[in-house]
Amino acid sequence: EVQLVxxxxxxxxxxxxxxxxxxxxxxxxxxxxxxxxxQAPGKGLEYxxxxxxxxxxxxxxxxxxxxxxxxxxxxxxxxxxQMSSLTTExxxxxxxxxxxxxxxxxxYESWGQGTLVTVSS
Amino acid sequence: EIVMTQSxxxxxxxxxxRATLSCRAxxxxxxxxxxxxxxPGQTPRLLIYGASIRATGVPARFSCSGSGTExxxxxxxxxxxxxxxxxxxxxxxxxxxxxxxxxxxxx
Numbered sequence: 001e002v003q004l005v006x007x008x009x010x011x012x013x014x015x016x017x018x019x020x021x022x023x024x025x026x027x028x029x030x031x032x033x034x035x036x037x038x039q040a041p042g043k044g045l046e047y048x049x050x051x052x053x054x055x056x057x058x059x060x061x062x063x064x065x066x067x068x069x070x071x072x073x074x075x076x077x078x079x080x081x082q083m084s085s086l087t088t089e090x091x092x093x094x095x096x097x098x099x100x101x102x103x104x105x106x107x108y109e110s111w112g113q114g115t116l117v118t119v120s121s
Numbered sequence: 122e123i124v125m126t127q128s129x130x131x132x133x134x135x136x137x138x139r140a141t142l143s144c145r146a147x148x149x150x151x152x153x154x155x156x157x158x159x160x161p162g163q164t165p166r167l168l169i170y171g172a173s174i175r176a177t178g179v180p181a182r183f184s185c186s187g188s189g190t191e192x193x194x195x196x197x198x199x200x201x202x203x204x205x206x207x208x209x210x211x212x213x214x215x216x217x218x219x220x221x222x223x224x225x226x227x228x
Contacts (some may be wrong), residue, residue, distance in 0.1 A: 004211070107212060
């Protein structure tokens with residue numbers, strides 16, 4: 001069974017930084033592209049960032065480009081999201097998401113429970 | 122970026138009735154579209170992808186049609202567990218984008 005467990009969320013002041021982690025199990029992590037998707041309180045889903053299987057290529061939403069960095073450690077089956085220069089607009093639940101097929105398109109098959117990031121002074 | 126627009130924002134339907142949800146893309150996404158269901162307090166669940174392929178375990182009452190820029194999700198006979206928010210998402214181009222969601226509520 002696929003399990004994705006996010007951690008690292010919390011309260012941070014505007015301009016601050018935070019690193020999220022996602023521990024994966026139940027599948028061969030190194031074969032799958034991984035994504036971060038967020039959801040602001042009471043709002044819809046927003047794609048944040050993606051990384052290919054070997055970590056060699058990354059993608060970002062315009063809203064986070066230059067501030068967030070996605071990475072992965074395939075030896076630890078862990079996905080990361082380093083967030084900096086945070087603003088109140090970044091307040092959201094951040095989901096770690098596994099795509100459906102190895103090497104396939106961005107179809108979001110499995111979702112973690114999410115970790116809440118609150119940016120507030 | 123490709124803008125995904127869903128309509129209506131809220132759909133009021135009685136149990137057992139049909140629900141029809143629309144999703145429009147600002148440019149063609151071919152068949153690179155997925156639908157997700159999010160029940161209150163739960164994480165999103167993949168329903169349909171490739172515009173018409175049901176994910177594992179998704180009941181046959183869920184179907185999708187369309188390609189290019191216009192897509193429709195149909196729930197043939199609403200059950201109590203179907204009252205939720207539904208999102209469409211394109212995976213044709215970067216950045217991936219979602220629609221704003223359609224809430225299906227009990228009439």
